[in-house]
Amino acid sequence: MTTAYPEWSRAIRDVADFPKPGILFKDITPLLADAHGFRAAIHAMAEPWREAGVQAVLGVEARGFILGAALALELGVGFVPVRKPGKLPGATLTQEYALEYGSDRIEVCATAIAPDTRVLLVDDVLATGGTLAATLQLAGQLQAKVCGAAVLVELEGLGGRERWPDGVPLQATLVY
Numbered sequence: 485m486t487t488a489y490p491e492w493s494r495a496i497r498d499v500a501d502f503p504k505p506g507i508l509f510k511d512i513t514p515l516l517a518d519a520h521g522f523r524a525a526i527h528a529m530a531e532p533w534r535e536a537g538v539q540a541v542l543g544v545e546a547r548g549f550i551l552g553a554a555l556a557l558e559l560g561v562g563f564v565p566v567r568k569p570g571k572l573p574g575a576t577l578t579q580e581y582a583l584e585y586g587s588d589r590i591e592v593c594a595t596a597i598a599p600d601t602r603v604l605l606v607d608d609v610l611a612t613g614g615t616l617a618a619t620l621q622l623a624g625q626l627q628a629k630v631c632g633a634a635v636l637v638e639l640e641g642l643g644g645r646e647r648w649p650d651g652v653p654l655q656a657t658l659v660y
């Protein structure tokens with residue numbers, strides 16, 4: 485069976501062996517540069533969440549900022565940046581997560597949202613799922629209520645969804 489992908493999805497460029505050999509990088513830069521494509525992508529990402537009661541979007545640095553901020557405007561809610569370590573002033577909450585070799589950290593402003601705020605987590609690509617799982621834990625530290633997560637692209641073969649809890653909605657607009 486062939487899946488019909490929307491016309492605008494053709495603006496996502498596949499770059500082989502970037503940033504490392506063996507990685508097929510999904511480059512959304514040409515899509516962002518295409519006004520109609522960008523708008524259509526944000527509309528498609530927003531669609532499942534319009535009635536979900538989302539009160540804030542948590543977007544993951546760096547491409548999750550671009551899509552997340554646009555999605556926040558589309559949903560009429562605020563945006564909270566989830567950043568790499570050392571970028572945010574003031575009190576922060578930190579979540580460490582494992583990479584293939586070593587570990588990484590993400591941070592959020594400790595007072596960004598009130599407890600029980602209903603949040604949507606946003607990133608561009610779901611690959612192995614480590615980043616999104618760490619963002620979910622960070623949302624837990626914020627005492628947020630997680631409506632779910634939205635990614636533009638899910639790379640199904642990398643099994644990221646298996647690291648995501650069953651009961652929490654995870655919507656991917658495009659699955660490859």
Ligand code: AMP
Binds near residue numbers: 508544608612615
């Ligand atoms: P992961 O934690 O493995 O799910 O990786 C997700 C994060 O890494 C996202 O923030 C993506 O922007 C980035 N990423 C991982 N793999 C790719 C890929 N093949 N193409 C584009 N971005 C990727």
